[in-house]
Amino acid sequence: MNLLVYTPLAIFALFVLLFAIEKWFPLRASRTGLLSRLFVNGVLSGLVFVVAMLVVRPSSLSALDWSSAQHFGLLHLLRLPVWAEFIVGFLLLDLSFYYWHLLNHKIPLLWRFHNVHHIDPALDVSTGFRFHFGEVFLSTLFRVAQVIIIGPALGMFLLYELVFQAGTLFHHSNLRLPIRLERWLNKLIVTPRMHGIHHSQVRPETNSNYGVVFPWWDRLHRTLGLNIPQSKIEIGVPGYSSPDDNTLWRTMIMPFIKQRDYWSKPDGSRTSRDPAALEKKKNYLAE
Template identity: 45%
Template sequence: MGLINKIFDKKAAPLLIAIYVLLFVAERRRKLRKPTEPLTKRIVINSIVAVPAFGLLRFVFLPAMVKLTLKNKTYGVGYLLPLPSFLRLICTFLILDYGNYLWHVLNHRVPLLWRFHVVHHTDLDLDTNTALRFHFGEMIGSVFFRGLFVLLSGATAKEVLAYELVFEAATQFHHSNMKLPAVTETYLNKLIVTPRMHGIHHSINKDETDSNYSVIFSFWDRMHQTFKINPYQNHIIIGVPEYRDAKQMTARYLLTMPFKKL
C-alpha cells in the first residue's frame, strides 16, 4: 500500500493538519456560537475517542477502499462510461459523496448504527474539535457501505484518496465554529456544506437534527428535501437531549456507550 503512504501520509495528512490549525485559530477569533464547555477538556476527550477511529481509517478503511479499486477495471461507472479524466473525477466525487449522504442518513435512522453515531452528537459544543469525535464502530460500518459506492463509481485508487482528502477537509470546515459573513455563507451553501448549515444538524431539536446530512455538496439535501437553514445560530442548543450531563461524557464512557442501553 505504498500509494497510501505516498498520497495520504506524506501529502494529505500534513495538509489536513494545517487546515485543522487554521480553522482552530479562525474559530477562536470569530465565534459563530458561544461555547458552553471548557475547550481543553473537550480536546482531551475528543482526541482520545478519535485515536482508535483514526487508526482504523488509516490501517483498515483506506487499504480496503484502495483494494476495492482493483476490481473497478472490469465494472463500475468509470468503466461502463469512459470519460475524459476531468469529467471522470467529477463523476467519481459525486457518486462517492452521494454515498456518504445516504450513509449519514442511515446512521440516524437505523437504531444499531445510531448507537455509534450518537457518540459524535453528544458533544455539547460544535467546533473543529468535534470533527475528531467519531466512534471506531462507525468507521467499521462505513467500510462496507462506502466500499459499495467505491465499486459503483468505478473510482481509481488515486481518486478514492483524493476524495478522502476533500471529505476530511470538508468535515473539519463544516464542524467549525467559524463565523463567516452571512452573505458569503448563503452563496457557499448553495454548493457546499457550511458551518451554519451543519450547526443546525447538531441541534437537540429532532426536526433540525433530521436535516442537513450532506458532507461536501449541499445539493443532496435540497434534492431529498432535508435541507434546512432557517434557525438562528444563537437559538440552537447543541447536543442530544438525553445526554446533557457533561460530567458523564468521559472518553471511557463515550467509547463504551454503544454497547450499553441507550
C-alpha cells in the same frame, strides 16, 4: 500516491488553522470547558485514526485495485471522457456519503455509534474528528461497496478523500463567516451554519442537512433546513446532555449499553422550536 502521504499532513494543518481562527471569530458561544472536550475528542480521534489506517483505508484501496483490474463499476461501464468521468465520479462519491450519513441516523444500530459524535455539548473543529471507532469500523463495508459500485480511479478517490476530510473539518468548525459570504458559499458547499443546525437538540433539525461536501443532495431529497438562527441552537442530544455522558469512558462504552430516550431531557421534557423563532424562508440561511 503522494496524496496518501500528504493528505493526513494537509488535514492536520487545516485543523490547526481552523482551531486558531475559530477562537478569534466564534460562531456560537461555548457553554462547556474546552480542555475536557479536547481531551475526549482527541482520544476518540486517535482511535478513529488507527482504525482508519489499519482497516478502512487498506480495505478501500484493495477494493479499488480489484475494481480497476476487473473494470468493474459504474464509471467503467459509462466509458466517459476523462473530465466527465472525474466530475461524475466525484459527485457520486459525495452523494453516496449523503446516503451513508442518512443511514447512520435512521438505522438504530448505526445511530448507537453515531450518537457519540452528536452528544458533543459544543461544536467546533475538534468535533469533526470526534467519532466512535466502532462507527468507523462499521463504515468499512460501506466504503468497499462504494468503491466497487462506483469504480473511481485512484487519483479521483484520493482527491475526494482530501476534499471530504477538509469539508468535514470546515463545516464542523465554530467559525463565524460574514453572513453574506456564507450564504454565497452555501450555494456551493456545506458551511458551518448549515451543519450547526444538524447538531441541534431539536430532533427535526438533527434530521436535516446530511450533506458532507455539497449541499445539493439535501435540496434534492428535501432534507434541507436553513432558517434556524445560530443563537437559538442548543448543541447536543437531549437524552445525553449530562456532563457524565461525555467522559471518555462513557463515550467508549455508550454504543454497547442500554440506550436511553435520545430526545427526552432528564426531566422528561423535549426540546422543541417555537415557529416564531424561525426565519420565514426555510431554505434561506439564517444568521
